[in-house]
Amino acid sequence: MFAIRSSSKRSTDSVDETDHEFKTHRALIVVLFVGTAALLVWSSLTTLTGVARSTGMVVPFTQNQIIQHLEGGIVSEIDVKEGDKVEKNQVLVRIEDAVARSNLEQSITTLNAKRAAVSRLEAEISDASEIVFPEDLSSSPQIQNELDLFQQKKQQHVEELLLLDDKIRQQEIALQGYRQRLENQLKEREISAERLKGVSDLRDMGAASKSEMLQAMSAFQENQTKIDDLNHDIPQTEAALSEAKRQRTAALLKVKSEAAQEKNKLLTEIAQLHASIAGLQDRASRAEVRAPVAGIVNKMMINTVGGVVAPGSPIMELVPTSDVIAIEAQLSPQDRAQIWPGTKAVVKITAYDYSVYGALPAEVVEISPDVVKEKDKDAYFRVRLNAPNVLGEKHPVIPGMMANVDMMTRQYTVLNYILSPIVNTMDLALRQ
Structure with a gap:
């Protein structure tokens, strides 16, 4: 009788163990299914933005201004020096024209x-x-x-x-x-x-x-x-x-x-x-030579009070400054189809730590009509971007500074990004 009871107990334990394993497997399947579904939903809804990366350089928003004097005369006063920042209409030099x-x-x-x-x-x-x-x-x-x-x-x-x-x-x-x-x-x-x-x-x-x-x-x-x-x-x-x-x-x-x-x-x-x-x-x-635009004195051609300025001769070179800065970047030909005037971009001035000072929002305003070919360099399209100088006067962005430029190309979902290589491979295989 003792032997019969032991056999019945072992049978019951075996059934319970089988039922537990089934429930465990079913729960695992449900979790995997829900996780996969959630992943698919997330990947189909989450968008990524593609970028075309390039390096560039800050250039004058307008061309450098060569300051001249039409009639010439005797220099009576010099009010600026190289490197000085000047405002529009500020007196730079006084030239006496007695006649x-x-x-x-x-x-x-x-x-x-x-x-x-x-x-x-x-x-x-x-x-x-x-x-x-x-x-x-x-x-x-x-x-x-x-x-x-x-x-x-x-x-x-x-x-x-x-x-x-x-x-x-x-x-x-x-x-x-x-x-x-x-x-x-x-x-x-x-x-x-x-x-x-x-x-x-x-x-x-x-x-x-x-x-x-x-x-x-x-x-x-x-x-x-x-x-x-x-x-x-x-x-x-x-x-x-x-x-x-x-x-x-x-x-x-x-x-x-x-x-x-x-x-x-x-x-x-x-x-x-x-x-x-x-x-x-x-x-x-014109005896008072004034700055036509706000800018920085880049080069002085006269340095002597009492010196003679010939008619029409250059006096100094002025690099214009503006609330808007210009950046020239190089665009790879393979990215040209995705970049057009109006394309948004992000500019990171390498002279300032990006993690501290942030980046500048920019916009493509001009693209060269044809590729530029230089010796020992890959061909590229010259791209000009404008960006507001949001770093402020304490952190000036001046011509000559280097920049990393990320130009936005197109947006796509994570699912598209994952499936794109597979779809392209299948399309190529079916064509072959």
Whole structure:
């Protein structure tokens, strides 16, 4: 009986052990299945970004600027030295052009004198009692000259008009006298005519002598002669009066006409002076040689104050700086199909530790149209990238620094990356 119980116990233990192994295998299969499924899901959803790696160099965002001076001259001041960082419009060098400055000052003086003269002429044309000068000429020495000339010409004009007025009054008085005398002579002629008629009647009656008749005729004839003389003098005096009045009107118009002509001439000269002064000011302004862009002084061609700069000769070389830096990199021909203008990239300046300072986000802006071939080097496409200088002024990125460039090509999933060699191999095998 003891033997039967032992056999039954061994059978039960064997069944339990088999069941445990089955459960273990099933759990392992489930884990493997779930793990494989999860791996497939992850690999199909997780994306990778391909990059085309290259080395490059920081280059000027714009070409180096060669600073020149058009007219040349004597160096009076040097404000920078090689390696200095300069801002846009900062004075670099002062070059004295004594001739241009002297001509400019003389032209401005002449211009102010002519403007003051125009103000005087306008006062003469409008017959004003005083001159109104532009405000910017209030302290100009030319004003007093024009005031004196204005008063002098005004006095001369007044004296001329007074003389003509006297002449007019004289002619008017003479004309009035002639007319009054003519009126009197006409009255006397009537009396003389009646007297002559009376003597003639008496002569016919024999009551008057011949001498009385002749005396009456002589008086009448004398009176008639005076009337004839007055009739001759009156038109002449009227003509003289009209001429005097015309002369006075002409004198008034002459002053205004001459002033208007002189004003027009001066306005033409002023316009020419403005053009001349603009050129001289432009020339004088170039006495201060200023930086056309912000940058770093790379090379100085002049170092001596008092030295002579020839017209058009270079003074210094300026390397432009910008908030945007440019990088030139080399692209392998096998990656060319994946890189185009607008492609994003990451630039790591080798002079700065990438783990500390990070990288610069960049973008491809230009790719050479053909490969560049150099002796003893593989052919490559020249790529130009722009990147913002996010490292700040304390960590300047300057031309000549080397950089590692990662240009983004395409994105694909982990599953595609794993299966791609298999698919390519199968495709090649099926074609063979």
